[in-house]
Amino acid sequence: MTYPEISVSEAIGRLTAPYQLDNTVETNQPVLDRYRHVWTPDLRVLDTDGTELYRWNGYLPPAEFAPQLIAAVAHARLRRKEYGKAQALYEEVLRRFPTSLIAAEAEYYVGVCAYRASHNSSDLLKAWNELEKSHPESEWTVKQNF
């Protein structure tokens, strides 16, 4: 079970207001319809007005779920144009979970956040050069080179 692990529950408690619903309960159907629910586990990060900012399917082992969750909130913060908050969360993923599956994506978006905040392309290139060195086989390295 992923949720009882301290790295996961700490991140959920620190970063989110968590809401869990059973897709077999009839009274939950309006929410399920609103978010076009198809498959469980179905995880969404929502803005305070209910707008979906990020989604993924599937639980993961704690060592992968915690960085996935932190990166998910980072993506959501980025979409709110909160570049500093988003970058700090992506950097947390890299610092605490450098070998996680989502680390390369986090490193890619560190550059995006830095560039969006500064409008200086050298900030983007600096992060992406680091990405190429740390994750040469990643799809995110392919994307930044294309």
Added chain:
Amino acid sequence: MSEIAWLGSLDEALGAAKSADRLVLMDVFNPT
């Protein structure tokens, strides 16, 4: 081990997120 304080409804979660500068994590699960 640590307990997660799941909120009881979407409206409650949206309100809690707004008042605490957080975002809502919504987890849809199937118990079977």
